[in-house]
Amino acid sequence: MTTVKGMIQGFEGDRMKVVSDYNVWYEFPVPDKPPVVGERVNIVLRSGEEPELQLTGANPLSQQEAAAKLYRYDQIESERHATAADVDDAAIARFWERGYMVVDKLLGEDEVAAALAGVTDIVQGRIVGPRVQRMKNAAWQTEEERELVTRKLHKFVDFSPALHHACFHPDSMSLLARVFGESAKFLEDQAILKPPSPDAGLEKPWHQDMAYGNLSQSKMVCGIWIALDEARLDNGCMHVIPGSHKDGPLPHFAIRDWQLCDSHVHVEQDVAVPLKPGGALFFAGLLHHGTPPNFSTARRRALQFHYCPESSQKLTPQQFKEMFTCELSGAEC
Numbered sequence: 192m193t194t195v196k197g198m199i200q201g202f203e204g205d206r207m208k209v210v211s212d213y214n215v216w217y218e219f220p221v222p223d224k225p226p227v228v229g230e231r232v233n234i235v236l237r238s239g240e241e242p243e244l245q246l247t248g249a250n251p252l253s254q255q256e257a258a259a260k261l262y263r264y265d266q267i268e269s270e271r272h273a274t275a276a277d278v279d280d281a282a283i284a285r286f287w288e289r290g291y292m293v294v295d296k297l298l299g300e301d302e303v304a305a306a307l308a309g310v311t312d313i314v315q316g317r318i319v320g321p322r323v324q325r326m327k328n329a330a331w332q333t334e335e336e337r338e339l340v341t342r343k344l345h346k347f348v349d350f351s352p353a354l355h356h357a358c359f360h361p362d363s364m365s366l367l368a369r370v371f372g373e374s375a376k377f378l379e380d381q382a383i384l385k386p387p388s389p390d391a392g393l394e395k396p397w398h399q400d401m402a403y404g405n406l407s408q409s410k411m412v413c414g415i416w417i418a419l420d421e422a423r424l425d426n427g428c429m430h431v432i433p434g435s436h437k438d439g440p441l442p443h444f445a446i447r448d449w450q451l452c453d454s455h456v457h458v459e460q461d462v463a464v465p466l467k468p469g470g471a472l473f474f475a476g477l478l479h480h481g482t483p484p485n486f487s488t489a490r491r492r493a494l495q496f497h498y499c500p501e502s503s504q505k506l507t508p509q510q511f512k513e514m515f516t517c518e519l520s521g522a523e524c
């Protein structure tokens with residue numbers, strides 16, 4: 192018999208989705224007294240038998256507690272490049288040193304407006320095809336309510352010319368080629384909306400992007416996070432730990448999300464990266480980063496694209512386990 196820890200990830204009808212610290216997904220029937228999303232659970236595995244779920248009753252850190260304990264708001268990024276054209280070779284070397292760089296104006300005003308129109312059309316169902324992630328049991332009557340329950344969009348670049356343009360922007364592609372020393376291969380598109388609503392504008396806990404299966408590559412992935420609204424300290428702008436990509440891959444755990452263990456995060460080194468609309472954070476796929484909840488009344492819509500060097504290969508499941516889960520290392524949180 193083995194017992195693996197995990198968390199309640201969400202509900203679908205009368206089933207509950209649970210993800211383990213080994214990054215394996217399970218489904219269980221919802222009990223009479225349903226647990227809360229984020230509750231830590233034990234999954235008991237016996238050979239030849241169905242997995243058994245043990246509820247622990249342990250409440251996850253609240254959004255307020257996470258915002259207060261796991262982020263600081265007094266260290267603000269000051270190294271900034273006005274445009275992509277201002278990134279010289281020293282800045283590329285600095286990217287590899289710190290694991291990120293800021294370009295204050297990657298997209299111009301018209302490009303931001305067109306991207307926002309694309310995002311809104313997907314949220315409101317006027318563009319059909321991309322994946323849309325909403326709150327569980329979300330209901331809405333107005334367009335505004337529909338937006339407030341929508342958290343994430345992905346797989347949209349082939350459905351919106353404006354979003355395709357933002358993803359394959361010539362300035363981004365040439366900057367990525369200089370960062371990688373070879374041409375960039377596109378991996379993934381997302382829009383993360385973090386609405387001003389207590390249920391949907393949740394924290395994205397500290398993590399390394401390459402710990403997510405679709406970004407687990409043999410060479411360093413680079414993300415570009417582009418603010419479409421102003422991303423501020425109070426509405427969940429990006430936070431990073433400079434240089435943390437050099438710590439290498441670390442085990443992730445199913446706590447409030449698939450994330451680094453809270454106690455493994457060097458919160459004292461946290462640097463916040465506020466951005467104006469069109470501003471971008473380029474960051475290495477192993478950089479520790481996260482975003483606190485949106486407690487403001489302002490929207491915080493952002494695009495996030497990931498790329499890797501053309502010659503990179505996807506990690507095997509075994510390599511992924513060794514690098515990013517506690518299954519083989521026995522790491523604990």
Ligand SMILES: O=C(O)CCC(=O)C(=O)O
Pocket residue numbers: 383385395400427480481482493495
């Ligand atoms: O936009 C956010 O709130 C977090 C984005 C992020 O770090 C991610 O989804 O990997």
